[in-house]
Amino acid sequence: xxxxxxxxxxxxxxxxxxxxxxxxxxxxxxxxxxxxxxxxxxxxxxxxxxxxxxxxxxxxxxxxxxxxxxxxxxxxxxxxxxxxxxxxxxxxxxxxxxxxxxxxxxxxxxxxxxxxxxxxxxxxxxxxxxxxxxxxxxxxxxxxxxxxxxxxxxxxxxxxxxxxxxxxxxxxxxxxxxxxxxxxxxxxxxxxxxxxxxxxxxxxxxxxxxxxxxxxxxxxxxxxxxxxxxxxxxxxxxxxxxxxxxxxxxxxxxxxxxxxxxxxxxxxxxxxxxxxxxxxxxxxxxxxxxxxxxxxxxxxxxxxxxxxxxxxxxxxxxxxxxxxxxxxxxxxxxxx
Amino acid sequence: xxxxxxxxxxxxxxxxxxxxxxxxxxxxxxxxxxxxxxxxxxxxxxxxxxxxxxxxxxxxxxxxxxxxxxxxxxxxxxxxxxxxxxxxxxxxxxxxxxxxxxxxxxxxxxxxxxxxxxxxxxxxxxxxxxxxxxxxxxxxxxxxxxxxxxxxxxxxxxxxxxxxxxxxxxxxxxxxxxxxxxxxxxxxxxxxxxxxxxxxxxxxxxxxxxxxxxxxxxxxxxxxxxxxxxxxxxxxxxxxxxxxxxxxxxxxxxxxxxxxxxxxxxxxxxxxxxxxxxxxxxxxxxxxxxxxxxxxxxxxxxx
Amino acid sequence: xxxxxxxxxxxxxxxxxxxxxxxxxxxxxxxxxxxxxxxxxxxxxxxxxxxxxxxxxxxxxxxxxxxxxxxxxxxxxxxxxxxxxxxxxxxxxxxxxxxxxxxxxxxxxxxxxxxxxxxxxxxxxxxxxxxxxxxxxxxxxxxxxxxxxxxxxxxxxxxxxxxxxxxxxxxxxxxxxxxxxxxxxxxxxxxxxxxxxxxxxxxxxxxxxxxxxxxxxxxxxxxxxxxxxxxxxxxxxxxxxxxxxxxxxxxxxxxxxxxxxxxxxxxxxxxxxxxxxxxxxxxxxxxxxxxxxxxxxxxxxxxxxxxxxxxxxxxxxxxxxxxx
Numbered sequence: 001x002x003x004x005x006x007x008x009x010x011x012x013x014x015x016x017x018x019x020x021x022x023x024x025x026x027x028x029x030x031x032x033x034x035x036x037x038x039x040x041x042x043x044x045x046x047x048x049x050x051x052x053x054x055x056x057x058x059x060x061x062x063x064x065x066x067x068x069x070x071x072x073x074x075x076x077x078x079x080x081x082x083x084x085x086x087x088x089x090x091x092x093x094x095x096x097x098x099x100x101x102x103x104x105x106x107x108x109x110x111x112x113x114x115x116x117x118x119x120x121x122x123x124x125x126x127x128x129x130x131x132x133x134x135x136x137x138x139x140x141x142x143x144x145x146x147x148x149x150x151x152x153x154x155x156x157x158x159x160x161x162x163x164x165x166x167x168x169x170x171x172x173x174x175x176x177x178x179x180x181x182x183x184x185x186x187x188x189x190x191x192x193x194x195x196x197x198x199x200x201x202x203x204x205x206x207x208x209x210x211x212x213x214x215x216x217x218x219x220x221x222x223x224x225x226x227x228x229x230x231x232x233x234x235x236x237x238x239x240x241x242x243x244x245x246x247x248x249x250x251x252x253x254x255x256x257x258x259x260x261x262x263x264x265x266x267x268x269x270x271x272x273x274x275x276x277x278x279x280x281x282x283x284x285x286x287x288x289x290x291x292x293x294x295x296x297x298x299x300x301x302x303x304x305x306x307x308x309x310x311x312x313x314x315x316x317x318x319x320x321x322x323x324x325x326x327x328x329x330x331x332x333x334x335x336x
Numbered sequence: 337x338x339x340x341x342x343x344x345x346x347x348x349x350x351x352x353x354x355x356x357x358x359x360x361x362x363x364x365x366x367x368x369x370x371x372x373x374x375x376x377x378x379x380x381x382x383x384x385x386x387x388x389x390x391x392x393x394x395x396x397x398x399x400x401x402x403x404x405x406x407x408x409x410x411x412x413x414x415x416x417x418x419x420x421x422x423x424x425x426x427x428x429x430x431x432x433x434x435x436x437x438x439x440x441x442x443x444x445x446x447x448x449x450x451x452x453x454x455x456x457x458x459x460x461x462x463x464x465x466x467x468x469x470x471x472x473x474x475x476x477x478x479x480x481x482x483x484x485x486x487x488x489x490x491x492x493x494x495x496x497x498x499x500x501x502x503x504x505x506x507x508x509x510x511x512x513x514x515x516x517x518x519x520x521x522x523x524x525x526x527x528x529x530x531x532x533x534x535x536x537x538x539x540x541x542x543x544x545x546x547x548x549x550x551x552x553x554x555x556x557x558x559x560x561x562x563x564x565x566x567x568x569x570x571x572x573x574x575x576x577x578x579x580x581x582x583x584x585x586x587x588x589x590x591x592x593x594x595x596x597x598x599x600x601x602x603x604x605x606x607x608x609x610x611x612x613x614x615x616x617x618x619x620x621x622x623x624x625x626x627x628x629x630x631x632x633x634x635x636x637x638x639x
Numbered sequence: 640x641x642x643x644x645x646x647x648x649x650x651x652x653x654x655x656x657x658x659x660x661x662x663x664x665x666x667x668x669x670x671x672x673x674x675x676x677x678x679x680x681x682x683x684x685x686x687x688x689x690x691x692x693x694x695x696x697x698x699x700x701x702x703x704x705x706x707x708x709x710x711x712x713x714x715x716x717x718x719x720x721x722x723x724x725x726x727x728x729x730x731x732x733x734x735x736x737x738x739x740x741x742x743x744x745x746x747x748x749x750x751x752x753x754x755x756x757x758x759x760x761x762x763x764x765x766x767x768x769x770x771x772x773x774x775x776x777x778x779x780x781x782x783x784x785x786x787x788x789x790x791x792x793x794x795x796x797x798x799x800x801x802x803x804x805x806x807x808x809x810x811x812x813x814x815x816x817x818x819x820x821x822x823x824x825x826x827x828x829x830x831x832x833x834x835x836x837x838x839x840x841x842x843x844x845x846x847x848x849x850x851x852x853x854x855x856x857x858x859x860x861x862x863x864x865x866x867x868x869x870x871x872x873x874x875x876x877x878x879x880x881x882x883x884x885x886x887x888x889x890x891x892x893x894x895x896x897x898x899x900x901x902x903x904x905x906x907x908x909x910x911x912x913x914x915x916x917x918x919x920x921x922x923x924x925x926x927x928x929x930x931x932x933x934x935x936x937x938x939x940x941x942x943x944x945x946x947x948x949x950x951x952x953x954x955x956x957x958x959x960x961x962x963x
Contacts, residue, residue: 014473015476015480018474018476018477018480019480019481021477022478022481026489026492026493029493138368138618138621138622139614139618141621142614142617142618142621143614143617144569144572144573144589144592144610144613144617146572146573146576146589146592146610147592147606147609147610147611147613147614148610150592150596150599150606150610151606151607151610153599154599154603154606158599158600231738232733232735232738232739233739233741233742235694235733235739236733236739236740236741236801236804237741238692238694238725239692239694239725239726239730240725240726240730240752240756241721241722241723241724241725241726241727241753241756242722242726242752242756243722251741254741254743254744255741255742255743258743269481269482269483272482273482273483273484273485274484276484276488276577277484277573277577280576291485291488292577295488295491295492295579296578303489307485307489310481310482310485311480311481314480329742329743330742330788330790
């Protein structure tokens with residue numbers, strides 16, 4: 001198992017350097033003069049211009065600039081935001097738990113519902129339920145989620161008045177961010193009603209963000225389950241006199257989950273991209289909203305290293321999924 | 337199962353359907369795909385003849401009729417079938433002109449990624465030692481970023497706008513074409529007909545484009561369809577984020593973004609553009625499913 | 640009373656009037672008896688036993704006058720009651736061991752599962768028992784194999800595990816569906832010996848589905864020869880080998896290499912088993928039968944008992960032969 005992890009880790013390093021190259025290039029590719037763009041004004045005084053070029057290290061040859069960039073990254077220096085003068089890394093750390101909480105809630109929603117719907121659809125293949133699941137999941141897969149979010153707000157928040165429209169918690173509550181997860185922090189704060197309020201704030205964004213993964217997971221579970229149920233070892237399990245539930249869940253689902261898990265991993269990318277949209281719709285203070293605002297404000301250090309951090313996150317999650325994949329699938333683990 | 341012995345064996349050779357007919361039969365077998373095709377034909381018709389189909393100019397403002405509800409609702413006016421937006425522009429006309437824009441973005445970005453994608457994939461497949469690995473690593477890196485985020489990053493550099501939206505989406509969908517083409521090429525290169533062509537003295541360009549490429553087209557066509565739909569979706573998302581096509585151009589996503597403020601008063605300005613996006617994307621995805629079933633013999637009989 | 644008693648079993652797939660894969664089959668197995676079912680691929684051997692185990696799903700249709708096992712009516716037995724019999728008193732070993740074991744679980748888990756389900760043995764006791772079972776099926780280094788995954792085992796080893804799983808709950812009847820076909824020739828004899836050894840020491844009934852007549856001659860007490868879903872001859876060993884009464888049995892025997900020593904080439908039966916659309920009107924074997932008469936092509940013979948067994952032929956062979 002350790003050598004398996006080491007092998008996967010080895011594959012990670014070139015990808016990481018590739019991504020740094022990409023984000024490095026990002027800033028250099030901005031059309032026009034970088035200093036003018038960053039200062040947001042035209043015709044900068046030549047002396048100041050040269051000084052800025054030097055301060056930013058832009059007067060050196062490109063390989064040296066890249067080396068500077070990598071060295072700074074290695075030292076944990078991700079630069080600071082032009083707007084807030086705060087470190088990019090610190091800003092990321094404060095905002096990331098919000099995105100993580102939202103993403104986990106979305107995955108929980110998509111994973112449980114998707115697997116259950118997929119399994120039932122496979123077991124009742126050709127039934128009305130099966131057709132329903134497939135139809136809904138195709139629609140979910142084609143869903144513009146920014147519109148879906150607006151629709152849900154329109155119905156649940158505006159029309160029914162059940163859920164709040166935006167943010168993570170009502171302004172009435174003053175919650176100390178201990179873990180960064182609003183659900184946990186509200187529980188710790190012992191403020192009455194705070195947990196419920198946080199939960200109500202979370203539900204709609206989580207559903208919106210989970211919609212596409214839900215559709216993909218339901219489809220994948222169904223087809224994987226159909227395939228697994230035809231396998232010989234399912235017949236063996238039945239011949240052992242095991243209960244249908246045990247045959248389906250212990251012997252069937254376990255094997256069907258292997259491809260589903262891969263898809264699950266691929267959905268993390270979708271999820272982070274979706275988080276950009278979802279957080280914008282629901283004013284959810286996470287890294288997606290942060291990034292879009294930074295782009296709007298031409299806050300290039302945040303844009304550059306925010307993207308780098310998100311890319312690393314995706315790479316990291318895919319790595320973890322790879323390891324998990326090895327855990328559920330013994331055949332992969334033992335490959336040379 | 338029909339009884340095949342009803343037809344004399346000698347006549348069967350004459351009954352081979354043309355590839356086009358065979359394809360159509362397989363495609364028409366999938367009802368969802370045909371439905372998607374019909375819907376898309378309507379959209380394409382609207383897009384092509386937008387100035388004649390649309391009742392009004394998309395930017396014409398009727399100051400006396402701001403946020404008019406659709407005609408079937410109380411307060412609706414017959415001249416605005418789907419109502420008007422916050423500036424009194426006819427929603428139906430804007431949607432019809434928006435179709436033009438969305439299809440154009442989709443088509444342009446597919447072409448802009450398909451052609452370089454195929455070329456790079458062919459090169460990567462034909463030179464598995466020299467150029468292949470470096471091209472594939474580059475694609476891996478591009479895939480490390482979720483497509484919408486990469487598009488956002490590209491637009492962040494290039495600045496918002498129609499052309500930059502197309503460029504960003506084209507770049508984002510490049511890796512899938514490269515990977516697909518390369519995989520297909522690698523699969524075909526080992527086949528005997530390629531060896532035969534080599535022995536017959538076919539040069540590299542002929543080998544690439546005449547011998548191998550046609551046999552790799554099926555998955556590429558399917559992928560092109562699917563990335564057409566995701567192009568429309570991504571373009572709308574960029575528009576919604578304010579990074580895509582800028583107002584007052586009637587782009588579906590941009591329309592949604594400006595409609596957000598009227599969510600409590602005018603459901604139609606929010607619902608209708610999104611519904612149009614959903615239906616178009618759904619229709620294209622249904623077509624894509626049908627195409628895959630009809631074109632890809634490997635997947636044809638799976639399930 | 641016999642352990643297993645099948646009367647007029649038929650299995651169809653699809654429409655109720657579809658051509659049966661198994662057609663009017665009668666079988667019986669006594670306690671501790673070895674019955675061999677012999678026939679070409681597609682003759683309905685496996686389907687018969689799958690029907691008994693309750694492994695035929697819709698659109699398959701199973702019908703029988705009687706399908707009794709150990710006092711249970713297996714046709715009507717449902718759910719929990721059936722599961723108390725299947726896997727416990729009635730167990731099955733399948734053809735391809737490489738796909739018959741679940742790739743996600745260890746060998747030990749898959750054996751212990753049976754012990755827990757049918758004998759209520761759990762935890763440590765189950766592990767000890769599983770180890771004993773692995774030793775019983777002669778797996779070298781049994782203790783280390785408990786935690787192995789199926790893909791780490793060879794075919795022969797997997798089949799031993801499958802056998803250990805099947806005998807875990809001490810069944811009264813074990814069905815072995817071509818247990819050696821998927822294995823290397825060198826392993827085949829070992830697995831066969833193991834099965835017979837187990838059968839004798841545990842006193843189980845054994846139904847051996849095979850197309851290897853040489854194996855049958857050495858192991859079985861009774862034989863049922865199947866052709867195109869029907870039993871064509873039922874008899875006992877060794878008389879059936881000395882004096883086959885059905886032309887098909889005779890052809891099968893002639894095709895055994897040992898029987899044709901000295902002959903220039905191995906005897907074969909021309910043609911193939913009839914499929915869905917080319918079933919003859921008369922005797923199903925008639926297009927391939929060297930003894931076929933015009934009468935054979937017009938009418939189907941019934942399975943008729945005779946002194947030494949039963950045969951489905953208008954013109955049985957060797958009926959009057961002197962058999963020791």
